[in-house]
Amino acid sequence: MNILVCIKQVPGTNKVEVDEETGVLKRDGVSSKMNPYDLYAIETALRIREKTGGTITAVTMGPSQAQDVIKEAYMMGVDEGYIFSDRRFAGADVLATSYTLSMGIRAIGEFDLILCGKQTTDGDTGQVGPALAEYLEIPHVIWVKGIEEVDENSITVEQDMADCTAIVRLSYPCLITVDKDIAQPRLPSYKKKLKTRNRPVKIMSFDDFADKNEDNYGLSGSATKVERIFPPDSNDDHIMFEGTGEKLSREIYDILVKNKIV
């Protein structure tokens, strides 16, 4: 069975602020990590491979340092990894990101099952998975919280639907996005680290893709455009209180009484 996992590198912290005076974004440090939700996708892929055999390929689109997440995936047990990296991919929204991923995946080969994380902690939309499925013309199920059964032709999953849980069967090829808590991700192992130290991360750029129209990638291929960024609104009429705990708790109490809460 050919399994593919889409993973992304995200900022390690989310302390980004707008400098009120200059309007410039300030980001503390540049540490980054694998999108935590994608660890669940990798773990799910590893458990499926234990049952069915086959290979797991991990792919990511991003700057060259995003290779680190592929290395990390190797240390968890992933067989092969690709990074799609090119300046022409920069500034991509959901449409362009999923398109680039779809072009890269098509260039690698055919896959039975594609796994994505439920969402990222920086983009946070959870849209890339379904959009990618649309480009690849395969069905998808989101928010999978359990795998019931896998066989040669299909996978049966448990889907979280807010007010109900559904047991759903999909035949391959298909895409699922997995929720946190589906299975505790294993830690990268030192033994695997040694073993995979020299395993290369294959790099693919624009030139390796079949569609050679630059306008379909990155900012040019994006349908949405950020017109402006600004600090969040603040509430104009706020009253501040300071003092001892006794004073403050009394004042809160008075507000609760005034608002007929107590």
Place this chain on the structure above:
Amino acid sequence: MLSINHNRCDLCGECIKACPFGALTIKDERVEISAACRMCRICLKKCPNKALLAADGIRKTADKSNWKGVLVFAEHMEGRIHPVTLELIGKANELGAKIDHPVYCIFIGHGITEKARELLNYGVDKIFVYDHEEFACFREDLYSNAFEDCIKKSKPSIVLVGATAVGRSLAPRLSTRFRTGLTADCTVLDVKENSDLIQIRPAFGGNIMAQIVTESSRPQFATVRYKVMEKARFIDNFSEKLTASEISEKIEICRLPGSKMKSKIEILKVMPKEKEVSISDAEIIVAGGRGFKDKKDLEMLEEMASLLGGQTAVTRPLVEAGWAPYTKQIGLSGRTVRPRLIITCGISGAVQFTACMNTSECIIAINNDKNAPIFQAAHYGFIGDLYEILPLLCDEIRKREIRNAV
């Protein structure tokens, strides 16, 4: 794509300092741009020599006059209309009125045709109904086909979808099918005269808001969470007064060809979940953040909430630490709340949190850092230690209960 005019660049380094993504470096006495560039354009403003250039792509522009209307995806649970639908209709009515576009709904399910009339009472101009036993359960492929059919029929300029499990699955599928833009979890929506939808949401994973537009393609897709927009006004008895022919004009029964009714998804079983009272529906919320030092200290929060007859909620770090279930998380990646009262305790007020609670009627914030951003969102800000204030406040309320009892 971003480019540099090296003749103009004097290597002053201002752009490198300004770049929040570390995408610019100096190599061999030239500024280089890496794939980390996110085209935020901040460097452009900072460059004193105007050496940087951002070239927008040449996307083919849709003829906007061909796309008219605001289409709302009407979500329901076995015929019960999801409240987010009414909130989206409320917004659609407002946007439609501004640019003189009609408001449409798409309603997909089994045995729902009668129910569609109910939506007319909220000011919807026309409803496209896809009623078939194959639509009984949500299946992404069949629902997408129906949605696609409806968009081709109605050619709306704007499509609004609730950010629910179903909406999040469908919206990206459809926006991609039409090769157009989708903005998730919008907190503010407005529209320009030229029908461009102004979409505002927190972005770049930081404490900033972004205004996003889909300026060259149509339709423009946006998802919105439950409890973010105002519900549409209910027009009493509106649909009852309509004649049969008026009804048949307003409710269009649609069918898909057989080829579009074949699904690759098989629903084997649907199990109802135990109904829990969602924090989204709570009238009173006492919320805790990382100001709490230990999981067991959250008992103070529980006690406060039960004294006030409300519910507890938390910020994301507490959910990540396993101190509270995900269903208790307020925020962009949790739930949106709009209670009568919310008391935040030890919460800093990151935009991903405040964006999903700042329409609450009364916000009381307790934080020992006078510079915490939560105070910008609060109506009443208390600079103090929650470990002192909460127990005293609980005592005070309990005393009153005793007084009232005698």
